[in-house]
Amino acid sequence: MMHANRSRLARVNPAVKLTAHLAVMLFLMMIADPITSALLWLLSIIVGVMFGGWTMRYIRKRIVPYLGFFLLVFWMLAAFGKGEHVLGQFAWFRITEEGIYHGLTIAFRMLGFVTYGLLFTSTTDTTQLVMSLIHQYRLSPKWGYGLLAGLRFVPLFQSELAQMKAAHKIRGFHAQGKLKSFARYTLPLFTQGIRKAERVAIAMEARGFDGSRNRTYYHTPVTSKSDYVYAGTLFLAVAVITAVSAFSGWLHWAWNE
Amino acid sequence: MSWKMREVVLTVVLSIACGVLYLGWSTLWLPISALIGPVGAEVMFGVWVVASPLIAYIVRKPGAALIAELAAAAVEVFTGSHFGLSSLLIGFFQGLGAELAFFLFGYKKYSLPVLMLSGVLAAVGSMIYSLLANGFGYYTPGVLAATFALRIVSGAILGGVLGKLIAESLAKTGILQQYEMMRQRRQQRGEGYDSVSRM
Amino acid sequence: MIPYLGCNNLSVRFYDAPSFTLQHLSLSIQRGEKVLLLGPSGCGKSTLLSVLSGIIPAAIEAEVKGEVTRPESVGIMFQDPDAQFCMLTVGDEIAFSLENRRIPRDEMNGRIEKAMAQAGLSVPKDTPIETLSGGMKQRLALACLLALEADVLFFDEPTAQLDPQGRQDVFTLLKSVSDTGMTMVFIEHVLDGLIDWMDRVILFDAQGRIIGEGAPKDVLTRYEKEMEAAGIWRPRLFPHTLEEACAPSHPLQIGWREKLKQSETRARSKGAVEPDIYTIRDLTIGYGKTNILEHVSFSLRQGEWTAIIGENGAGKSTLLKALAGLEKGKHGEVYFQERPIRKWPAKKLYEQVGFVFQNPELQFVTDRVYDEVAFGGRVRQWDEHVLTDKTNRLLQEFTLNAHRDHHPFMLSQGQKRRLSVATMLLFDQKVLLLDEPTFGQDAATAAQLLARLEERKKQGTAIVMVTHDMDLVDRYADRVIWIADGTIQFNGAPYDLFSSGASLPGLMRPLHYEWERRMRHDACQPLPFGSR
Secondary structure, eight states: OOOOOSSTGGGSOHHHHHHHHHHHHHHHTTBOSHHHHHHHHHHHHHHHHHHSOOOHHHHHHHTTTHHHHHHHHHHHHHHHBOOSSEEEEETTEEEEHHHHHHHHHHHHHHHHHHHHHHHHHTTOOHHHHHHHHHHHSOOOHHHHHHHHHHHTTHHHHHHHHHHHHHHHHHHTGGGGOHHHHHHHHHHHHHHHHHHHHHHHHHHHHHTTOOSSSOSOOSOOOOOOHHHHHHHHHHHHHHHHHHHHHHHTTOOOBTTOO | OOOOHHHHHHHHHHHHHHHHHHHHHHHHHHHHHHHHHHHHHGGGHHHHTSHHHHHHHHHOOTTHHHHHHHHHHHHHHHTTOTTHHHHHHHHHHHHHHHHHHHHHTTTTOOOHHHHHHHHHHHHHHHHHHHHHHSOGGGBOHHHHHHHHHHHHHHIIIIIIIHHHHHHHHHHHTTTTTTSHHHHHHHHHHTOSGGGSOOO | OOOSEEEEEEEEEOTTOSSOSEEEEEEEEOTTOEEEEEOOTTSSHHHHHHHHHTHHHHTSOOEEEEEEEOOSOEEEEOSOGGGGOOSSBHHHHHHHHHHHTTOOHHHHHHHHHHHHHHTTOOSOTTOBGGGSOHHHHHHHHHHHHHHHTOSEEEEESTTTTSOHHHHHHHHHHHHHHHTTTOEEEEEOSOOTTTGGGOSEEEEEOTTSOEEEEEOHHHHHHHTHHHHHHHTOOOOSSTTSOHHHHHSTTOHHHHHHHHHHHHHHHHHHOOOSOOOEEEEEEEEEEEETTEEEEEEEEEEEETTOEEEEEOOTTSSHHHHHHHHTTOSOOSEEEEEETTEEGGGSOHHHHHHHEEEEOSSGGGGOOSSSHHHHHHHHHHHTTOOHHHHHHHHHHHHHHTTOGGGTTSOGGGSOHHHHHHHHHHHTTTTOOSEEEEESTTTTOOHHHHHHHHHHHHHHHHTTOEEEEEOSOHHHHHHHOSEEEEEETTEEEEEEOHHHHHHSSSOOTTOOOOHHHHHHHHHHHTOOOOOOOOOO
């Protein structure tokens, strides 16, 4: 489950935060050069350190492992991407200048996605997010509470999966091939899941839950000025970086090819 | 057609179960991609979209496919995964595609071809996302076409066909009696309490 | 007169069943009454409870004929502690009840605290539910029901998934709730600690008809034969109390003396000393900084029945898994037949060692009961005649022949358990490891399974079982290993453990040992009840 840390960012309304971060990610999808992408990614690190309560150690632990992913994405585009200025070629790998350019762009973009994502998940509490969706995004309580009820099953499924793998090993099932045994796992997992899901639904209704908005709430997240100040500042920073990049001739939009 | 609570919780729980299984699947993705590029990994694509045809097939309500994809993606958000937010976006595009297949038939047909179409359109939706977000437009036309083709086939088979297979084997255990899928079947056969008058 | 709670000429039929589950049932319950519904598995008690509480037809669909009366608000506690909640923390969960009742926000905290106090939950409001034990979860469930301020509370086997200590805690708690005059309706299988404060017991037969009702004492004595035939667990002590039973020549003492004698004889008999089949040396298992088991050493002999006991979380399951080669230790070694277990190839190991999981469904891999039993042989490409012969014999042995073509998931819980044991005996394994095999079963099913296991033991199979049932341990086990805090507290005969004068924290001695202790100390006082 997500838990909020103690930071300025944790106090921002979850729905507003979610929208703001998704908006930045969508904007990132429109940028087609490595430098602007990299700068926008660095912005997320700065926000994390200044408002998200991130320490250097935290960044090392959580972001650095994704550098491997960064390299993979870069490599895929560098070696398989289209381009004319070939730098090297062996087997079916073909490294081009354009490939490197695009590879870096997408790699930084992916890194940006991961970091803005982490910025969100490290400063938001699961229950508060669902409540915020119910109040700010008018999500029906039926789905909001239903979602929370279902989320409780994640650790259960993980432990059952581990047990099934053990059980199959004992029965010698893995001798039949990984794909078949994978398909075998789904049946008990899903059956158990469905049974428990029904019990949960019955229990919720038995306690007077009707899924309607005709209820009172223990948690009522609200939006305040500071939420919009955060969103606004974030967008402003993005705009400034983009302008600087345009001015320095680095900027490329995705639709200018 | 209002959703019953058990249908809501079933949708969430099955999507979550798929989400947990995905975690196991995705560890294979990384080394395969490095070796043969994006094309090779595409064969596995269908598994990522199996939740939507599966749940739509059982529950048979408008919106089921889209919600299933979003719920499976939501698992990643709520469990604090780094890929959470981008999963949401992916889930949205895939879900829209999957949903479209059922919409085109007025939410009345749930046969195997429709399920396969759902997988195909989910692949299309995901392809659109890949073009916009993952820079798939930067691959050579050959790579692009191969990726697209494989993704569509994988979506149809590992998404649509597998979804139906799972639903049918669940039905065999008798656990889906109260859901729309089995009710429609009983109505077709003219049996069951649905056709008996209640006092 | 219209009853406070009840039904008149009630008949219920489910959509996919050809016949009625309940037929022309009438009963009425007064306000403030505590009623226990008793009957064999599958007789329809749960269906009746669902109708009385309104779950049928509101949340579960079925054809309902007849009249049902109930007061305005009801609360239901279910047996699966995890499938009753929808929130992540204790406070939020109780608040959910209040939110549904549209209680104003500023009243909520006060009511939550009151409910928590009544249910004996002294944890912070933001405690995550997943960190609570089974017993605590049921306390939380009760708190949620109390917050509903219902007129009637229904309980559908609320302690079925708890260990004996948790069960007693919940019963004590519910007794205190009953003192407030609440109307309560129960379905339960384990009666000690519950039946003595019931006002009325209603006994059903296998077809869902009422064969008797009245005060608990009367029903138990008058229908003793029927209850035994139906496989209903009978209370160990009720309607007597331990105090009465300590009086000289009380009839219960005959049975107790016999049990003690048998247990002692088994403990003292040496018999032929069999070779060790397992040797565990200085085994430590853990992850990161925490250790589940530390420096555990012991040996198990061939053909021995060993019980592993201890509180939940003590490490029993981990130890059992280590014996199956499923857990790797940080250091130390598990030797199976004198070879380190990790050196055994999986295929060979599992021809010698069978493992029966607590949840039988997790190990099924086929669509037919017959195929399930035959699976191991098919994978090893046995000769078809040999395989058919063996499979049929196993199906007969475990009375599964009638279901040979059914899907494993369609069997009852008891049948599934028998099937999972049967699959593990195809190779006439030398060792059978079982994780709580009698958990949540009625007396008849459990006895059947234990009888099969005892037969196997006589043929030389070593049985190692994790269990909470101390009576089972006393009656069947040759050796008991008690684990607490990750180490072995006792390794020896059950008689020696239970009759020792030492206090056994977290363990509940079988009743006959409690009596013996009282006799020795010459002070007969009412006690909390024995095992189960």
